[in-house]
Amino acid sequence: MTRPILRPLAHASLAASAALASAASWAGPAMEATEKQPLNLHAIVMFLVFVAGTMGITYWASSRTKSAADFYTAGGGITGFQNGLAIAGDYMSAATLLGLTAMTYTSGLDGYIYMICFFVGWPLILFMMAERLRNLGRFTFADITAYRLDQGKVRTMASIGSLTVVCFYLIAQMVGAGQLIKLLFGLDYAIAVVAVGALMTVYVIKGGMLATTWVQIIKACMLLAGGTLVMLLAISQFGFSYTEILAKATAAHKDGLKLLSPGKLTADPVTAVSLALGLMFGTAGLPHILMRFFTVTDAKEARKSVLYASGFIAYFFNVIFLMGLSAIVIVGQNPEFFEAGKVGGKLLGGGNMVAMHLAKAVGGNLLLGFLAAVAFATILAVVSGLALAGASAVSHDLYARVIKKGRASEADEMKVSRYATVVLGIVAVVLGIAFEKQNVAFMVGLAFGIAASSNFPVLILSMYWKGLTTRGALAGGYVGLAIAVALVVMSKSVWVTVLGNATALFPYDQPAIFSMPVAFLVCIVVSLMDSSASARDEKAAFDDQFVRAQTGYGAAAASKH
């Protein structure tokens, strides 16, 4: 079997995004090198405290999760500040912490460039989408795309898009989780995957969006606190001086001063722009991120949540940059962290472990244990958000609107959502175990590609363009989906790495620069050619939709408990 060696940086790009897959790809070579670590007791105890706390919250949330609105959106009563933290929690995965610290450690400025790419989608989501999402949507983003179009067909497409994104993302997270937990906690891969799957299912089934939100809030606080602590302890060793860090880091790093110029990441303009597009608009098409906008009381709180979320995310990325730079000196020169004590050789546990080694170097086993527990909590929070988004697509879109044509009782709809969660949990565990030895980095590329090329174009056009018709939306959405899938399959990460061919048919990793414009074009051209009677009605219905999008008149209100 041909096993991939470390994927080039261009890859971890997408991976690092929100998914743990980068952990899988980053840690890939490490997995071959290191086997199970000894049991890490500090980490396990702290993680158990986290699980006990979140289970308590889930129990509390279960008594408050009665209606469908409670289940999908926590009754729409989350405040902007809480939602901001939860969005930050959803967005900053273990891969963000581990992958981006590692990237700064190996390639310096490249890591920081990546982080601004991850960040820049947020202001745009605020300016272009946040209030319209809140004013038009109720439970899923298909509520918006299907607002004035054919409910059955458009929702079917949106749920296919959502479920594909959710499934690939979940598998990638599961594989990453298993490998990471094996490394950090010394648990078996299979046990780790089953534990993550089971906990995720319980959070979602029992506590719905309310429990999921609080798991994300707690995890975001832990992540921010843990990262800040490690960063402060690390830079205190340089007298809190940025130039001192730079002087020592460039002296210690094998690339020397090159550390401060852009490297492989942006080797050619197409890669750079495609990456930036994929990250920016992929974020705006991820179902579990979009869903968070329906949990707040009104457009005002939706805006505030982006303000808080982007503040936390921006802050944390800068923390990670400082952690990565300090690690070049603190971890990179300490034989304790290298295999066979050989500085400059393989890092113990693989490249992904830089942040963990740094925690150990500056704060001993206790801080290492804490950061490991944070990483596990992070995985759990992210998979719970994904499972909830997937279950909503099944129960709210497919079951209630497509199959039952809006005549399903609320009790039945909720029952279906819980079955769907269990099925998703089982699928995630089974596929997570099946894909243990595979390189799953492509799955995250695929998830972002589909989100940017199918979900996003239809969503933004349905909000902004009166001329969009059902035929146009379906054609553009399915074409975007197909092209994104085809290009990822033909790219190096699947064609060469997974299928074992010699050269890739598609030379880039991220399809967005090609698939997204095509999807927009097809949506627009097919809509313009559509002269059916239903198309006329759909265009006429835009005016009312526009007024509601702008003013929130008729928007779903927060339910009272």
Place this chain on the structure above:
Amino acid sequence: MSTEIYGRIKANPKFQALVQTRSRYAWMLSLTVLVIFYGFILLVAFNPALMATRLGEGSLVTLGPVVILSMFLLFWVLTALYVRRANTEFDALNRAILQDAEKGAKR
């Protein structure tokens, strides 16, 4: 249920004013972000050496991190500016529009 009300809101000059001002503001901020960010990406792609320019003789502080940090700060400040204006000025206008609509509905 409320096509009539939607029509009335749409005809309200305040609504036109709200839509125009808010859209113009949102587009202006979006374009600022897009131009600066993609300008930066293209600079990085076409002229990587520029980002390694030292700020000051023999200084290790180079242009790259300073530009990126400034983008983080600027984009977040733009976010704050939009939220402040939307949550006060635009929301007040919006409330007035909704009140007008309800008054109209009672008549």
